[in-house]
Each structure stands twice: as C-alpha cells, then as structure tokens.
Amino acid sequence: MKYIPLLSFILLFAACEKSENKSGAGAAAPPNAGLxxxxxxxxxxxxxxxxxxxTTSGTLLPAEETELHPxxxxxxxxxxxxxxxxxxxxxxxxxxxxxxxxxxxxxxxTQIKQAEITEQRLGDLLKVKGVSQxxxxxxxxxxxxxxxxxxxxxxxxxxxxxxxxxxxxxxxxNISPGAYVTPASxxxxxxxxxxxxxxxxxxxxxxxxxKTGQTVTFSIEGNATPHTAVVQATEQSIEANxxxxxxRALVRDSKGLLPGAFAEVTLALGNKQEALxxxxxxxxxxxxxxxxxxxxxxxxxxxxxxxxxxxSSMIExxxxxxxxxxxxxxxxLFLRPDGVVTFSKVD
Numbered sequence: 001m002k003y004i005p006l007l008s009f010i011l012l013f014a015a016c017e018k019s020e021n022k023s024g025a026g027a028a029a030p031p032n033a034g035l036x037x038x039x040x041x042x043x044x045x046x047x048x049x050x051x052x053x054x055t056t057s058g059t060l061l062p063a064e065e066t067e068l069h070p071x072x073x074x075x076x077x078x079x080x081x082x083x084x085x086x087x088x089x090x091x092x093x094x095x096x097x098x099x100x101x102x103x104x105x106x107x108x109x110t111q112i113k114q115a116e117i118t119e120q121r122l123g124d125l126l127k128v129k130g131v132s133q134x135x136x137x138x139x140x141x142x143x144x145x146x147x148x149x150x151x152x153x154x155x156x157x158x159x160x161x162x163x164x165x166x167x168x169x170x171x172x173x174n175i176s177p178g179a180y181v182t183p184a185s186x187x188x189x190x191x192x193x194x195x196x197x198x199x200x201x202x203x204x205x206x207x208x209x210x211k212t213g214q215t216v217t218f219s220i221e222g223n224a225t226p227h228t229a230v231v232q233a234t235e236q237s238i239e240a241n242x243x244x245x246x247x248r249a250l251v252r253d254s255k256g257l258l259p260g261a262f263a264e265v266t267l268a269l270g271n272k273q274e275a276l277x278x279x280x281x282x283x284x285x286x287x288x289x290x291x292x293x294x295x296x297x298x299x300x301x302x303x304x305x306x307x308x309x310x311x312s313s314m315i316e317x318x319x320x321x322x323x324x325x326x327x328x329x330x331x332x333l334f335l336r337p338d339g340v341v342t343f344s345k346v347d
Contacts, residue, residue, distance in 0.1 A: 050275035058200030
C-alpha cells in the first residue's frame with residue numbers, strides 16, 4: 001500500500017510530459033503558413049517622363065552693397081546723405097575738417113615757387129661755371145622733394161572727402177553734422193539700384209546639372225508672381241558642413257523686390273524619359289537603406305532600393321526595381337517576408 005502514492009506521482013508526470021510535447025509540436029509550425037493579407041493595394045512600376053525640379057530657399061541681394069567709412073579721422077563739417085535716395089558716382093557725401101591741411105598746401109606751393117626760381121638761377125650760373133654741378137643737383141632735389149610733399153598733402157585732403165563709389169541708393173545714416181568720425185565709423189550703406197542678385201544652394205548630387213546661363217524661377221513671400229533669374233556663377237567647392245553648392249543668379253526684373261527678401265527657388269534640371277516612379281508610401285525607410293515590398297509569384301519580397309527625385313506623391317527609383325514589378329502601397333505593416341499577397345486593387 002505504501003507504493004501507491006509513488007506510482008500515482010509517476011503516472012501524473014508522464015501525462016504532463018505528453019501534454020507539453022503536443023503543445024510544442026503545434027508551436028513549431030511556420031508563423032506565415034497560410035497567412036494572407038487581402039486588403040493590399042499595388043502599383044505597377046512603369047517608365048514615365050520625369051520633369052526633374054529642385055526647390056530650395058534663397059536670398060535676394062543687391063548687385064553691389066558697400067558700407068561707407070571715412071578714410072581719415074576728424075570732425076564732420078559737411079554732410080550730404082539723402083536717406084533712401086539715389087546718388088551719382090563721385091558725388092560728395094561727407095566732408096571732414098581740413099583747414100590745417102589746406103594751410104600746409106598753401107605753404108608748400110609757395111616754397112615750390114621759390115625752389116623753382118632758385119633752380120633756374122643755379123642752372124644759368126652752371127652754364128658759365130658760376131656754381132658746381134653738386135649745388136645745382138641739390139636745388140633740383142629740393143624742388144622734387146617739395147613737390148612730393150605737396151602731392152602727399154593733396155592725398156590727405158582727398159581722404160577728408162567721402163564720395164559715392166558708384167550710382168546707388170543711400171541707406172540710413174549713422175552720424176550727424178559735427179560728429180567726430182574715424183575710419184572705423186560706419187557712415188551709411190550704399191546699395192546699387194541697377195539690379196539684384198539671387199543666392200541659393202542646391203544639393204551636391206545636382207551640382208553637375210547646373211549651368212551658367214540657366215534660368216531659374218523664384219517667388220517671394222507675400223507675392224505669388226513668379227520672377228526669373230539667370231545663373232551667373234557657382235562656387236568652386238562644395239560646402240563641407242551642408243554638402244551643398246552655392247549658386248548666384250542675376251534677377252532679370254527687380255521691380256518691386258527688396259534686397260534681403262526670402263525667395264523660394266525652383267530649378268528645372270531637365271526631363272528623364274525612362275524614369276521608374278512609384279507612390280511615396282510604398283517606400284519603407286530603414287536605418288541604413290530603403291526597401292519596398294514586391295509581389296513575386298504571389299509572395300512578398302522585401303527589396304532594397306535607391307531613390308532619386310521626390311515629388312509630391314511619387315518618388316523615382318534608380319536601383320532595385322525593374323519595369324513591370326508590382327509593389328505594395330497599402331497594408332505594408334502587416335506583410336512579412338514570403339507572406340501570401342492578394343491584391344484588392346492594382347494601378
């Protein structure tokens with residue numbers, strides 16, 4: 001009788017082990033066996049004409065813009081800075097006190113006249129051997145030295161005048177009459193009114209497609225009217241931080257546009273006649289690459305692809321797909337590799 005509990009325990013353990021084996025056999029079945037997602041929509045990749053446009057941001061700049069600084073230090077005695085108005089090249093904008101320099105100029109002019117008379121007299125005496133050649137040479141040297149000093153004073157007087165370097169529009173002035181200025185003082189800013197420039201950047205992969213003379217279209221905020229500009233030049237290197245190429249274009253019609261305005265630039269890079277386009281939602285972004293799900297013999301295949309130009313609803317596939325491949329556009333979250341795919345709609 002004492003062996004009955006032991007026998008009962010052995011029979012109970014055997015029954016539990018048999019139950020676990022049956023449960024494990026059922027779990028070993030493939031997870032995708034018989035699984036089908038029937039609400040999947042597909043799209044057939046086919047060659048299409050792709051108009052390759054790049055949209056980027058830019059800034060309008062004046063054709064010429066200069067901060068005006070005086071070349072000399074001193075008190076301002078005359079000021080002609082019509083804010084917001086046009087000035088002509090060479091027009092006097094600012095005059096610094098120069099009476100001390102003017103006095104030096106008058107003194108040197110008198111000394112030069114006397115030196116020229118002395119030089120002439122010694123020249124006449126030299127002809128009759130009345131003076132030595134050395135004395136006559138010293139007189140010539142004295143005259144030339146005084147003329148050089150006179151030229152230097154004239155240059156310093158010119159430095160007391162600030163003139164417009166080109167035709168342009170004067171900005172806001174930063175000084176008033178009677179102010180003491182130095183070469184570090186910013187008097188005002190002069191901007192050319194003739195034309196505007198447009199600066200923008202494009203991604204490195206498009207750098208070989210931009211050409212001098214190419215036309216770009218842009219618009220500014222608050223004005224839907226499109227404007228055009230012609231590419232003048234590009235930077236000769238790619239920016240290391242942004243991997244972009246800087247481009248400069250000349251605006252054709254700058255009427256109504258202000259320097260410094262933000263511009264949305266559209267650049268047409270040409271057409272591709274045999275581009276493979278698929279809907280944007282068909283692309284699955286990964287950590288290192290991008291994938292799409294292609295239906296092969298009714299089963300889902302995850303294919304790594306490379307993309308090109310992205311449009312509002314379509315994206316170009318440059319590698320990984322062939323014309324005629326059917327990609328899944330919906331239900332991609334429920335599909336698994338080698339899962340059965342049943343399309344409800346194919347475009």
